[in-house]
Amino acid sequence: MPLIAEENCLKAIYALSRNPHLSISTSTLADQLRTKPSSVTELIKRLAHKNWVIHEPYRSISLSEEGKVEALKVIRRHRLWEVFLHRHLGFQWDEVHEIAEQLEHIEHPELVRRLDEYLHYPSTDPHGDPIPSESGEINTNRQDLLSAAEKGKNLIISGFVSTEPDFLRYMDRCKLHPGVSVHILDINSFDGSLTLCREHLESFFITQQTASHIWIRTDEQ
């Protein structure tokens, strides 16, 4: 049974490995976990000893198959609690992440099963991130980033890259929630900033940096 620091580490490796361009080092992990590289080295040693992580010293860090299963268990708990906090306790979507960071570490398979049932088996959390199944399946095709979309397309927001409360509050102010349709009116060829329009409302701008934090799928049904 993994301990709290270990669970957080598995989760961080899983999250970072979503980005295939990024190679995972002790310092990137230390940043993610708000700790120091030397502490990560130590943690990684324990996780490698438990066969959850594959570590080539000075080279690479990655999850083993068992490690991925463990990481997905934690992510499942995290996202189910987020749904509960948002739907039933009325927390804002930028507040739920922090509380779920604590709830996710509670180990009790039947509790998680019943929570899932109580919530009617949600497929995504309040940020649009998919919830892994009990057996560890997860829908990983997040299609595209808004920053890579073309002018004129109708798109639906499917989730966000970051869970930073600041970023999520900004999305909330723009009324950009998962499921919302947006239309790209224009893409600035100089700095890549976008002019968007939300279902017949007035248009607004976002920077390319912001657009690169928003996952979208094409509206075609």
Added chain:
Amino acid sequence: MPLIAEENCLKAIYALSRNPHLSISTSTLADQLRTKPSSVTELIKRLAHKNWVIHEPYRSISLSEEGKVEALKVIRRHRLWEVFLHRHLGFQWDEVHEIAEQLEHIEHPELVRRLDEYLHYPSTDPHGDPIPSESGEINTNRQDLLSAAEKGKNLIISGFVSTEPDFLRYMDRCKLHPGVSVHILDINSFDGSLTLCREHLESFFITQQTASHIWIRTDEQ
């Protein structure tokens, strides 16, 4: 902010000090916490240093006023989560205690406030134990033990001394839940065992030992 072992220790001291005949020692606490007396001595030192516990070495252990406030915060969280687990997730009352042992350590005042609101401010947990208010008030008058009641009286069960799943399952089989009315048909003068009757159903026996684990109040209104 108290750590988990410290919270459990504060809770255990609070629970043991409900019994004024029992003097609290490191060994009674060690039994309660399923640990060793030497570990308790160490813990108590830390808690005394934080002014939550008053410790006269070799003599006595008791909670300070601040310690009582901390203990009641933990008890409040524990009992509110128990209500949630029982009412909403459908756990049996003998199962909720163990899960709440984990949930109670989650520190987030707003979470507790909203949980309380969501549950419509319950006054007791599923075992009939009173839930402390946000400001630390708790209804401590549990009236009497069933073992001290008189023959012929009509009584209402208000709670239980023990939270052992075995005991609670036994109570469940007898249909002895908080709020249920019972009538004492007879008290055996030799061994103190009781013949009870639950609202016009057939009568049944319980031992004095069992009766001494059941809190009751007199039915008068």
Added chain:
DNA sequence: TTTAATTTTTAGGCTACCCTAAAAATGAAT
């Protein structure tokens, strides 16, 4: 290709939490 800058690991130290075994204090019994 050798040096310099950067990154990663090791070494050593701290706290919380747990243990066993020995020492000290207490209380009861002679």
Added chain:
DNA sequence: ATTCATTTTTAGGGTAGCCTAAAAATTAAA
């Protein structure tokens, strides 16, 4: 009042989790 059994504390040791500073390995640059 002294001895003996019991209880409590201290001493010393282990793991998880964190840190800083030094050493080692890697990468980049001259």
